[in-house]
Amino acid sequence: MRILIIEDEAPLLERVTAQLREQGYAVDTAADGRTGLYLGQEYPLDAAVVDLGLPDLSGIEVISRWRASGRCFPILILTARGRWQDKVEGLEAGADDYLVKPFHMEELLARLRALIRRTGGWTQSLLSCGSIALDTGAQLVTLAGQPVEVTAYEYKLLEYLMLHAGMVISKTTLTEHLYQEDEDRDSNVLEVLVGRLRRKLDPDRTLNPIETLRGRGYRFALDRSSG
Amino acid sequence: MRILIIEDEAPLLERVTAQLREQGYAVDTAADGRTGLYLGQEYPLDAAVVDLGLPDLSGIEVISRWRASGRCFPILILTARGRWQDKVEGLEAGADDYLVKPFHMEELLARLRALIRRTGGWTQSLLSCGSIALDTGAQLVTLAGQPVEVTAYEYKLLEYLMLHAGMVISKTTLTEHLYQEDEDRDSNVLEVLVGRLRRKLDPDRTLNPIETLRGRGYRFALDRSSG
DNA sequence: ATTAAGCTGTAAGCTAATTTAAAACTTATT
DNA sequence: AATAAGTTTTAAATTAGCTTACAGCTTAAT
Structure with a gap:
């Protein structure tokens, strides 16, 4: 933010x-x-x-x-x-x-x-989409009810994406929101971060909660109704 | 407080x-x-x-x-x-x-x-989570029914954490509520204090009642239901 | 008054988690 | 096929937090 x-x-x-x-x-x-x-x-x-x-x-x-x-x-x-x-x-x-x-x-x-x-259109402190839920008070992320360990940056990223679920967020926007300094154009921190978060949120590669829109950015899926 | x-x-x-x-x-x-x-x-x-x-x-x-x-x-x-x-x-x-x-x-x-x-949402004077209980009237801490000797600051810390059990409390917030003076940014009193309290509340290192959320703060675990 | 005991804060070294950077690799698009 | 965009993997760098030992104080006891 x-x-x-x-x-x-x-x-x-x-x-x-x-x-x-x-x-x-x-x-x-x-x-x-x-x-x-x-x-x-x-x-x-x-x-x-x-x-x-x-x-x-x-x-x-x-x-x-x-x-x-x-x-x-x-x-x-x-x-x-x-x-x-x-x-x-x-x-x-x-x-x-x-x-x-x-x-x-x-x-x-x-x-x-x-x-x-x-x-962001959210009214309570619990953001939830499908089987993924994020409690902003306890700063707890759960996947199908099971807690998932996330790091500080992963948490920030997820919070931002979930807060803007369904919208395409460009990488520049994300870097600007997560980091103070302006982006290094030759750094792939964000991709690495997204990768790690994906692995944690979707170990079997089946839900795909974070969609990639090539050339445009990422989007947190609204409608993964398996939860 | x-x-x-x-x-x-x-x-x-x-x-x-x-x-x-x-x-x-x-x-x-x-x-x-x-x-x-x-x-x-x-x-x-x-x-x-x-x-x-x-x-x-x-x-x-x-x-x-x-x-x-x-x-x-x-x-x-x-x-x-x-x-x-x-x-x-x-x-x-x-x-x-x-x-x-x-x-x-x-x-x-x-x-x-x-x-x-x-x-903090508690109605009785006994805050209890799992096997750890804190009697705010008698200022007495018990672990699985056995009294535990805690010092003044350890007590304050535990009381604050238990009162806000399940929420992430940043280190700054903790210092503000425990001490009169504003924080020294280059002091590790809090870490030391947390360490001492942990050793007393969980000698065998098995319950982990005080979770660390790296870069975010501490959280008193709600659901250690072994008591 | 003197001594002893315990509490609290400081400092240093250590450990391990986390973040970054770089390179190799994969997938989409033209 | 060529290129651009995104992913994954690895290793290195960084940093937060933990531990331990100790010194200064305060409190209690003699």
């Missing part, structure tokens, strides 16, 4: 960034509206956290412009305590949720998770 | 703080509503004790604002005897339990324990 944070208070920005990275998100940051606007236009985000009180270009303005240009990832706005009324303006501009500063880090995480889940 | 106390009478605040620290809680304190509100927004609390008769910002106000901004830790309110009717207002604002002053320290401790337990 790739998240953008736009926040001008450096210490807060750092804390939030560290926390989200720890949770396994790929995090992009901006300390002003202009940079933030650009990053949001340029990169495929899963969510954005935007402080409304920004220098140069206001948070409201950034959100409006994103929405005007068709960007539809969920946006969580942060408002200073004295300015909580701003939230209305923010929500009208196209934000999805708000949080009043100072806030509880866990609250931010919870809301972000909820937002991301909602946009 | 991390607890916040908001109380303007200094002697009472001190007594309660000392008592809770003695019980092994990490305690944050505030003598007025404004500070208390802020601390509650900022730190990951497991519970809060709020006196309703506060200077500047009232207890009711503090609770309302916390709840409005999504804070969901349990809250115990304290009311003066003459003002016991205030409790209704407090509970409506989002508090979970109340205590009329003057009270017995024992009673406060018992109610706090109950509140914290309930948030």
